[in-house]
Amino acid sequence: MQVEHLDNHTARLTVEVPQGRFTAAMQRAAKRISTKVNIPGFRKGKAPFAVVVNYVGQQAVMDEALEELGNEIYRESLQAAALKPYAIGNLEEVRTEPTLQFVFSVPKAPEVDLGDYRQVRHEYNLPVVTDEQVQEELESLRERHAEISVVDRPAELGDVITVDIRGEDIHSHAQPKPDAAPETAPEQATKSTETPHSETFINETDFDILLTNDPKREFMPGFTEKVLGVSAGETRTVTLAYSSDYENRRLAGHTFNITLTVKSVKARKLPELNDDFAKLASNNKVETLDNLVQRLRADLEAEAKYETDDAYSEVIFQKIMEGATVRYPEAMVEDYIDTILDEVRENLQQRGLSLETLKKAQGKDDAALRADYRETAIRRIKRDLVLQALLNAEQVRVSNAELDAHIESMFNSIGGVDAAQAETFRRMFKSEANRRDVAFRLLVNRLKERLVAIGRGIAPDLGTPEGLTMPVAEQQIVLPSSDALTSSLSESSEQHAASERPETDAGAWSDT
Numbered sequence: 001m002q003v004e005h006l007d008n009h010t011a012r013l014t015v016e017v018p019q020g021r022f023t024a025a026m027q028r029a030a031k032r033i034s035t036k037v038n039i040p041g042f043r044k045g046k047a048p049f050a051v052v053v054n055y056v057g058q059q060a061v062m063d064e065a066l067e068e069l070g071n072e073i074y075r076e077s078l079q080a081a082a083l084k085p086y087a088i089g090n091l092e093e094v095r096t097e098p099t100l101q102f103v104f105s106v107p108k109a110p111e112v113d114l115g116d117y118r119q120v121r122h123e124y125n126l127p128v129v130t131d132e133q134v135q136e137e138l139e140s141l142r143e144r145h146a147e148i149s150v151v152d153r154p155a156e157l158g159d160v161i162t163v164d165i166r167g168e169d170i171h172s173h174a175q176p177k178p179d180a181a182p183e184t185a186p187e188q189a190t191k192s193t194e195t196p197h198s199e200t201f202i203n204e205t206d207f208d209i210l211l212t213n214d215p216k217r218e219f220m221p222g223f224t225e226k227v228l229g230v231s232a233g234e235t236r237t238v239t240l241a242y243s244s245d246y247e248n249r250r251l252a253g254h255t256f257n258i259t260l261t262v263k264s265v266k267a268r269k270l271p272e273l274n275d276d277f278a279k280l281a282s283n284n285k286v287e288t289l290d291n292l293v294q295r296l297r298a299d300l301e302a303e304a305k306y307e308t309d310d311a312y313s314e315v316i317f318q319k320i321m322e323g324a325t326v327r328y329p330e331a332m333v334e335d336y337i338d339t340i341l342d343e344v345r346e347n348l349q350q351r352g353l354s355l356e357t358l359k360k361a362q363g364k365d366d367a368a369l370r371a372d373y374r375e376t377a378i379r380r381i382k383r384d385l386v387l388q389a390l391l392n393a394e395q396v397r398v399s400n401a402e403l404d405a406h407i408e409s410m411f412n413s414i415g416g417v418d419a420a421q422a423e424t425f426r427r428m429f430k431s432e433a434n435r436r437d438v439a440f441r442l443l444v445n446r447l448k449e450r451l452v453a454i455g456r457g458i459a460p461d462l463g464t465p466e467g468l469t470m471p472v473a474e475q476q477i478v479l480p481s482s483d484a485l486t487s488s489l490s491e492s493s494e495q496h497a498a499s500e501r502p503e504t505d506a507g508a509w510s511d512t
Contacts, residue, residue, distance in 0.1 A: 003081045009108050009329045012092070013077045017069065017100040029064035066094060073102050084109040087331050107329035110381070112389035117320045122455045126308050129300045137296045138273070140217075141281050143210075146268035154229045155265045159211050161230065163260040167202040170255045201256070206263065220256065221248070227260070235261045313448040316455040321386050328381055336377035337370050391443055394450050395462055398442045407438055 002014040030052040035045040039055050053061050070091050078085060089106035148160060155161050210217060211224045218224055226238040237259045246252040271277045278292035286292050345355045359369055390396075411429045414422070428434060453459040 001077055001080060003083075005108075009110070009327045011081070011083055011106045011108055013081060013083075013089075013102075013104040013106060015073050015077050015102045015104070017073060017102065019100070022065070022069065022100050025065040025069040026061055029061050029068065033061060033064060070094075070102055074104055077102075077104065078106070086110060086329050087335075107331040108327075110326070110328040110332060110385050112327075112385050113325040114320060114386070114389055114393055115323045115325070117323060117390075117393070118454055118459060120316055120319045120323070120454060121457060122312070122315050122319065124308075124312060124452070124456050127304050129297055129304055133300055134293060134297050137300060138293065141296070142270050142273065142277070143268070145277070145281055146270050148266045148268050150264050151267045152232070153265065154231050155211055155227065155262075156267075157211055157213065157224070157228065158268060160266040160268060161209050161211065161227070161260075162263040162266065163207055163209060164205045164263065165202055165207050165209075165258065165260040166200065166204075167256055167258040169199045169201045170257065202258075220258075221251070223258075230260075230262050230265070232262050232264050235259065309448065309452045312455060313451040316451040317386075317390075319455075320390065320451075321382060324382075324386050324389070326382050326385050328385065332381060333374065333377050336380055337373050340373045340377060340380075341370070387444075387447070390451075391447055393462075394447065396443050396446045396450060398439050398446070403435060403439055403442065406442060407435065410438070 001016070004012040004014075006012060027049055030049045031045065033056055034042070034047040034052050037052075037056060038044070039047045039051060042051065047055070074089060074091070077083075078089075083106055086107040086109045089104045091102060092105045093101075093103040095101040095103065151159075209219045209223075209227075211228060212218055213224060215221065220240055221242075222240050223238070226240070227236060230236055237257065239255065239257050241255040242248070242251040242253065244253040271280070273289060275288045278286050278289045282292060282295070286295055341355065344358065348354055348358060355369075359365065362369070364372070407429050411426055414425055417425065450459060
């Protein structure tokens with residue numbers, strides 16, 4: 001057998017078949033054919049080899065023999081060559097002269113060389129929580145416990161207005177432009193078919209809005225200024241337009257038309273900052289105002305560390321990716337492009353559109369559309385493979401007991417449901433799909449911790465883990481393939497962030 005390793009991470013196997021084995025395969029093929037074909041003068045399965053060949057033709061018998069023999073030889077050749085295929089190989093050629101030979105093309109399983117990744121370093125700076133930040137948090141907590149009363153006057157700064165509100169977002173974008181996968185909309189498409197598009201972004205009744213100039217708490221930038229002075233019973237329409245270079249990229253280039261009917265104007269009376277307030281705001285978890293300030297500082301420090309480590313781990317991951325060598329077959333790229341197109345198709349369907357609509361709008365055929373998404377597919381492949389390799393190299397694991405405890409904690413955090421709903425949630429949480437999703441998030445979070453340690457030069461020596469529930473090398477975790485996963489480390493399932501962040505009492509302080 002001859003093995004050639006090609007540049008495209010594909011192996012070519014050339015296997016010579018002994019004549020005796022081919023003859024035996026021909027005999028078996030003729031026997032199978034004779035059981036399916038009515039040959040005059042013979043019962044099914046009883047016609048001699050020569051008669052079968054004469055009746056159906058030598059090529060038909062050879063084709064039948066080669067199909068069986070090809071599968072056998074392929075499996076044996078993979079084992080003999082110690083090849084791990086990414087997907088089923090192809091029979092490229094059958095040579096009959098001077099001897100029978102099979103030529104197989106086999107896409108090899110992807111390979112990752114992480115290099116000396118444990119020597120990657122980056123400066124680590126944990127921000128210091130300032131007194132001003134603690135005071136802002138204290139004031140925010142104070143405002144959440146303000147006494148609110150309806151007043152018969154125009155709205156002033158610091159008031160709360162209750163409104164019926166409807167808002168339209170008017171912006172320009174390519175038609176159609178899928179938003180589920182940010183990187184799957186080629187830039188050239190957005191330049192040629194831009195048209196105004198309007199979407200309702202809010203439509204609420206009895207909606208409370210705080211009139212504040214604090215950019216962190218204002219309903220929308222510039223909104224407060226335009227509605228100050230409204231009175232109960234008044235209807236006002238305001239327009240908020242943001243330039244294309246506006247600092248908030250989610251608002252940049254958008255114009256919002258907002259119509260609100262004011263139901264009431266409410267003034268707020270803030271509580272005194274004293275020990276009684278500390279008890280109220282913490283559900284009696286602290287006794288004094290000083291204790292409350294200390295707890296707020298501790299929570300802010302925990303949140304700062306979480307966010308710093310989150311961003312820092314992504315920096316280290318990117319550095320490791322830059323130093324890694326990743327090899328994969330073309331078949332893998334095609335599979336990833338298929339996945340991306342499935343995402344685009346699903347997103348378009350949610351908008352009442354189709355992939356054909358997209359191709360027509362962009363003036364592209366299937367080949368051109370696939371070419372547009374090729375680089376995105378390659379980025380995903382590299383990221384997924386390096387992530388997988390790091391999980392293996394760092395022996396990041398989750399025990400069954402830890403997984404069960406985490407799922408039970410998630411279940412117990414649900415409140416306000418009856419027994420039937422609780423049982424439905426319990427089955428959902430314990431489903432295999434959910435277990436794999438939770439396990440993956442726990443694995444990624446643990447890897448983030450390890451990456452922080454690697455970057456700071458304090459990573460522990462690697463040992464032999466015990467009690468593994470997810471042997472990655474053997475079981476191959478199926479990584480999410482959307483570029484919603486472009487940041488599987490930095491974002492790491494933001495929808496579940498609250499359950500993964502450091503535990504604080506801030507949530508309890510928001511309502512009493």
